[in-house]
Structures are given as structure tokens and as C-alpha cells.
Amino acid sequence: MTDLYEERGGAQVYQPAEDSDLLARAAARRLGRDERILDVGTGSGYVAATVAAATGARVIGADVSPLAVREARERGVPVVRANLLDPFRDGAFDAVLFNPPYLPTDPEAEWDDWMERALSGGPDGRRVIDPFLADVRRILRPDGRVFLLASSLTDVEAVRETARESGLDGEVIAEESFPFERLVVLELVPT
Structure with missing residues (x-):
């Protein structure tokens, strides 16, 4: 059986683009050597x-896609x-990075594959962002950042x-x- 990943030459995994580079550069300027960091949706x-x-x-x-x-x-x-x-313990990280699926997508136009999950943010683009924000404080240390x-x-x-509704604010x-x-890259801290 041919591996779908090999068949598509990696096309089922989100590859770095302008958004990835902007997040990586911004976070790297603000983070230090002794910090424990989680990159959600690492692609x-x-x-x-x-x-x-x-x-x-x-x-x-961390990523939901096995590919x-x-x-x-x-x-x-x-x-x-x-x-x-889901699997991370409370207070485990100094910082969490996330380049979420954010493209607004009509549910009728979505495909059922890993790349679609990496790109589609649902009708308003926030289908994955909202649950992330609702839970991220849990895994942050008290002085942690997102x-x-x-x-x-x-x-x-x-x-x-x-x-803000999830107890995070920033700039x-x-x-x-x-x-x-x-x-934009938002740096958010617990309020």
C-alpha cells in the first residue's frame, strides 16, 4: 500500500509560510534559554x-495529524x-506558540483531509482559536505567555x-x- 504522505510529497502537512515565519521571529525575540515552550499545531x-x-x-x-x-x-x-x-498537565509551560488554522471556510466547501484541518478555521476563522484560548491558561505557569x-x-x-474572556490580555x-x-502576533498573558 502506498503511503498517502509520500504520494502527495508532503502536501498533507502545512509548510512554513509568511505566517509561520512571523510567529517564529516574534516569539524568538521575546523568549529565553531557560523557558519550556509548547508549539501547538506544529505542522x-x-x-x-x-x-x-x-x-x-x-x-x-504538538499536532493532531500523524503526518x-x-x-x-x-x-x-x-x-x-x-x-x-488535551494531554498537557496544568502549569507545564512558560510559553505556548500557536499558528492556528484561521482561514474562514464555508463548511460545504471543506475537504476531509489533514491539509484542510491545518488551514480551515470554520465559517469565522476561529473554530480552533476559541477552544485553544478557553484552555491555554491551564497549561501556563503563572507568569506564562501565549x-x-x-x-x-x-x-x-x-x-x-x-x-480577554478567557483571562488573557496583551498586545x-x-x-x-x-x-x-x-x-499579527499577539503576546497574551494571564490577567
Whole structure:
């Protein structure tokens, strides 16, 4: 039987793009060597590997896709197969990084494959962001931080409001504009 991953040449795993690079650079500037960091939805492992190389910190990846887990491991990232934050213990991390699936997608236009899960944020782009924000404080140490990539396509202010409702507040620490969207990295801390 041919492996679907090999058949598509890795096309079922989200590969680094402008959003990944913006998150990795912004987080690396703010994180240090002694921090324990989780990269949620690690995909290819690019953000985790970049932050680990830049800071010397211990960065662990997590992804629901078995194909992404395999690719991140091949990149040298220690990674766990996980649905968002489910398997992680309370207060385990100094920082959490997340480049979520954020593209608004009509449910009737979605495909049922790993790449779609890596891209689709549901009708408003926040299908995965909202449950992440509702649970992320649990796994943070008291002075922990969240570095979350958000897009103007998902309404950055709505994302910030959901974060506030979940007991997190912060600021935009990096941004980049494109003809079709504005990407920002939010650094959020418990309030």
C-alpha cells in the first residue's frame, strides 16, 4: 500500500509560510534559554525548530495529524500527537506558540483531509482559536505567555475579546500586511 504522505510529497502537512515565519521571529525575540515552550499545531515543526535554534530553549511540538508529527520529528522537533492542549498537565509551560488554522471556510466547501484541518478555521476563522484560548491558561505557569498568530480574516479584535474572556490580555508585538490580509502576533498573558 502506498503511503498517502509520500504520494502527495508532503502536501498533507502545512509548510512554513509568511505566517509561520512571523510567529517564529516574534516569539524568538521575546523568549529565553531557560523557558519550556509548547508549539501547538506544529505542522512541519518549523516554528518550534526556529525558536529552539534562536533561543536554546526546550521547545516541544504538538499536532493532531500523524503526518505532521512524523515530519516534525524528522526535523528534530520532540513532538506529541495531541488535540490542542488535551494531554498537557496544568502549569507545564512558560510559553505556548500557536499558528492556528484561521482561514474562514464555508463548511460545504471543506475537504476531509489533514491539509484542510491545518488551514480551515470554520465559517469565522476561529473554530480552533476559541477552544485553544478557553484552555491555554491551564497549561501556563503563572507568569506564562501565549504567542498567537491572528489574521484580519478572523477579526483580530474578536480574537482579543475571546482572549480577554478567557483571562488573557496583551498586545500586538509583530505584524505584516499583504494585499488580502494583515497578520499579527499577539503576546497574551494571564490577567
